[in-house]
Amino acid sequence: MSENKNYQHPDVQEAENDELEIDWMEILRKIIAIRKTLYKAAGVGVVLGIIIALSIPKQYTVTVTLSPEMNGDKASGGLASLASSFLGGGATSSSSDALNVTLAPDIVTSTPFVLDLFDTQIQTLDGKLDTTLVAYLDEQKSPWFSYIVKAPGIAIGAIKSLFLEEADTASVLNPFQLTEEESEKVEGLRKVLTADVDKKTAMTTISVTLQDSKVTAIVADSVVAKLQQYIIDYRIKKAKEDCAYLEQLYKERQQxxxxxxxxxxxxxxxxxxxxxxxxxxxxxxxxxxxxxxYQVYSQVAQQLQVARAKIQEEKPVFAVVEPATIPLKPSGTSRKIIFVGILFIVVCATGAWKLLGQEYWKKFKEQL
Structure with missing residues (x-):
């Protein structure tokens, strides 16, 4: 008969279970033995958690959803086609547009667009601050530990300022050549501006995160308005140029x-x-x-009417599905979660050091 290799004697199984129970009991004894240290660690964790949680400023996020007009064939139903048919001209043909909805994230984070937002007039919820966005960025709070990280850069900047001439702060912003301070503000504003596009539905979602709820809503609304105007100006730029040329040509042929x-x-x-x-x-x-x-003059007049209709036809339409509203609650991780997380990490780190770290550290020192 073949013996079952997986079979174990009941006494062996009971011995293994006893060893397992003894191991857990040993861990429990060690934890009880270091309970005073864990209490102290918990106290340190509470203090540290309160300090860090209170030092992190609240942030508010406003999200706006847009549904832009999809590029379709306007040759059969557009105003330009209608004007052309009435005036006896040929149908206009639609062409591929170099600026589509998928470029919204790149437009929002581009340097000229961000610089254009600097002059946005904002007002805080409590009404204490009424200024421009670029001035408000200097008023935003930072955690105390962020200054420790920035300390080397601040020191280097202070040393450089001793040897370099002070720049003219009243100069006009130049996207081609930004100062170090302007570049930092541009990068900081890029981090709080996000735009996502659903390629299937062409729904564009714009999010803004700042420390004041009203300022966040104002900036989000301004971003949407400027993005709409940017796309409209691009789309009708060629049509306006054609219309201006035909206006001049019309006056010449009329004369x-x-x-x-x-x-x-x-x-x-x-x-x-x-x-x-x-x-x-x-x-x-x-x-x-x-x-x-007269024939030439009449033909130019017809083309001018078609060009004027084409300006309105080329202007895109945006449906604001979710408008900008002042948020009532801050976004991001709450202070309670930050407090509990720091307390848990401090207690677990202390326990792991006492139970395992010290022993391995002693062995490592003995080997050395």
Missing amino acids: EYYEAQSKYAHYFDSNRNIAFQSVRAEQERLQNDMNLA
Whole structure:
């Protein structure tokens, strides 16, 4: 008969269970033995948790959802096509647009766009601060431990300022050449501005996170307005340029037609009763010039009407699904969770050091 290799004698199993129970009991005894140390660690964790939790300023997040107009074939139903059909022109053809909704995240975080937000007029919820966004960024609070991290950079900057001339702070912002302070503000504002686009539905979500709820809502609303205007200006820029060119061309052709008409009328009145063939030939030539000038003038007038309609047709439409509202509760991790997390980490780290770390450290020192 073949023996069952997995079979163990009951006495062996009981011995293993006893060893397991003894191990757990030993750990429990060690924990009880260091309970006073754990109490002290808990006290330190409470103090440290309160300090860190209170030092981290509250932040508020405002999210706005946009549904932009999808690029479709406007050749059959647009205003330009309608005007063209009434005026006898050909149908306009839609072309691919270089600026689409998927570029919204890149536009929002671009340097010119962020710099344009600096002059946004904001007001805090308590009404104590009414200034521009770039000035408000200097008023935002930072955790005390962030100054420890920034201390080397602040010291280096102070040393540099002793040897460099002070820059003119009243100068106009230049995206091509930013100062170190302006660059830091641009990077800081980029971190609190986010834009996501759902490629399937083309829904654009814009989020802004700042330390004052009202300021956050104002900035979010300003970002949406500027993004809409940016896309509108881009989309109708070509149509405006075409319309301006046709306006100038229309005035020139109109002047030419009026001059040709005046010449023909003056010559006809001056030679009405003269029957010479040369007079008739000149009269016919002037009449042909007038008719040709009128045809050109009429065609340009038609094209101008189509171009004016195309400006309105090219203007995109945005539906604000979720507008900007002042948030009532702060976002991010709450102070309670931060407090409990720090307390748990301090107690666990102290217990792990007492139970395992000290023993391994002694062995390591003995080996050395």
